Amino acid sequence: MDSQLPAIYRLGIVGAGQIARMTQQAALQLGITPRLLAESIDDSAALAAPDARFTHPDAIASFAEVCEVITFDHERIDIGLLQALENDGMQIRPGTKTLRAAFDKLHQRRILSMKGFQVPAFAEAKGPDDVIDFAKQYSYPVVIKGTKAGTQSKSQVWVVSSQEEALKVLSEQSQQELMVEQHMDILTELTVILARRPGGNSRTYPIAEVTNKDGVCQQINVPADIGPHIAAEARGLAKELADYLGCVGVLSVELFLTADGLVVNELAARPSNAGHFTIEACATSQFENHVRAILDYPLGPTELNFAAATTLNVLGTADCDPAMHLSDALAIEGAHVHLYGKMPKPGRKLGHVTAVGNSVDHTSELACQAEAALLGRRYQKGSSS
Ligand code: ADP
Numbered sequence: 001m002d003s004q005l006p007a008i009y010r011l012g013i014v015g016a017g018q019i020a021r022m023t024q025q026a027a028l029q030l031g032i033t034p035r036l037l038a039e040s041i042d043d044s045a046a047l048a049a050p051d052a053r054f055t056h057p058d059a060i061a062s063f064a065e066v067c068e069v070i071t072f073d074h075e076r077i078d079i080g081l082l083q084a085l086e087n088d089g090m091q092i093r094p095g096t097k098t099l100r101a102a103f104d105k106l107h108q109r110r111i112l113s114m115k116g117f118q119v120p121a122f123a124e125a126k127g128p129d130d131v132i133d134f135a136k137q138y139s140y141p142v143v144i145k146g147t148k149a150g151t152q153s154k155s156q157v158w159v160v161s162s163q164e165e166a167l168k169v170l171s172e173q174s175q176q177e178l179m180v181e182q183h184m185d186i187l188t189e190l191t192v193i194l195a196r197r198p199g200g201n202s203r204t205y206p207i208a209e210v211t212n213k214d215g216v217c218q219q220i221n222v223p224a225d226i227g228p229h230i231a232a233e234a235r236g237l238a239k240e241l242a243d244y245l246g247c248v249g250v251l252s253v254e255l256f257l258t259a260d261g262l263v264v265n266e267l268a269a270r271p272s273n274a275g276h277f278t279i280e281a282c283a284t285s286q287f288e289n290h291v292r293a294i295l296d297y298p299l300g301p302t303e304l305n306f307a308a309a310t311t312l313n314v315l316g317t318a319d320c321d322p323a324m325h326l327s328d329a330l331a332i333e334g335a336h337v338h339l340y341g342k343m344p345k346p347g348r349k350l351g352h353v354t355a356v357g358n359s360v361d362h363t364s365e366l367a368c369q370a371e372a373a374l375l376g377r378r379y380q381k382g383s384s385s
Contacts, residue, residue, distance in 0.1 A: 015073025075150030
């Protein structure tokens with residue numbers, strides 16, 4: 001019975017965090033109930049999916065048997081296994097070439113630089129000599145990174161200013177594969193969200209300007225404060241990348257704007273935090289366009305419906321549960337609150353707020369007010385959270 005359902009009813013999502021939860025919401029709106037492969041009953045999306053499977057992520061192969069198309073909420077996946085499934089005809093979205101590039105930062109740097117995309121100068125860091133030699137060439141500070149994206153909850157990026165600091169990181173991180181790269185003078189960090197169908201038809205969203213704190217994405221403003229030429233170049237670059245990788249679904253392309261132009265920093269092979277603004281600010285959210293793209297349906301419009309939007313992440317603190325302050329946050333008109341149903345923990349991403357309005361100054365103010373309300377804080381104009 002089950003196997004006779006049309007493919008659109010057999011969409012599987014591996015992982016059940018907030019990305020899966022918002023993808024699930026978008027799919028439900030289209031009459032599609034995705035299946036979930038969750039790790040725990042407390043996972044954000046699993047809370048809203050009574051028939052989620054609670055198995056270890058290694059169980060992808062058996063999960064795939066009951067799906068026609070599978071897509072991903074996170075990066076903790078064995079690419080070799082996915083490659084085997086793809087070779088057997090399974091529709092893996094966005095595709096293993098894209099997933100490998102997003103999951104393995106060293107591989108990503110290698111293939112993109114070979115293809116002529118601008119990336120920071122980089123080298124594999126197998127031991128101290130690799131970093132010392134690299135720093136001789138590019139001088140300190142240099143950046144040491146874990147090569148596997150999304151495998152740890154904390155940022156795996158260390159800016160080191162001396163050989164002593166570098167050796168300390170190398171000894172503390174000896175359990176993981178590392179790379180070293182040139183420290184870029186970044187004018188602005190930008191993200192381009194793009195959705196692409198199997199035949200290559202794609203749409204990009206307005207460019208988002210991203211502010212990070214301690215290596216974690218914190219505030220997203222749209223439109224980015226860049227000229228139309230840079231914006232067009234960034235969108236073109238994202239499209240070229242997605243075409244090269246044969247990506248199907250949403251690709252999030254993180255760029256550094258430097259004095260010498262745009263440099264590719266990172267790829268997320270799924271809807272990403274920097275694209276949450278699309279839920280309220282655009283005609284079609286990144287989640288809906290992801291579902292449309294992976295099932296090969298026409299993509300929806302991606303333009304902004306408002307002059308500006310700001311998204312702020314709501315990160316857990318030691319003494320506060322944002323759900324307890326929902327009423328205060330909902331009183332702020334123009335700010336849209338999303339809570340992911342997670343147990344509060346310090347530093348944990350518990351939700352986000354997006355404000356839409358007439359200017360980034362205004363939306364930033366509204367989003368800060370809503371975030372402060374959720375965290376039980378008094379908001380003072382001009383204070384950063
Ligand atoms: P993550 O997987 O933690 O998001 P990223 O590679 O995106 O790791 O790095 C996180 C942040 O660290 C970036 O957004 C940027 O602010 C900073 N960063 C990363 N690489 C560099 C670099 N080569 N030069 C300068 N800053 C960097």
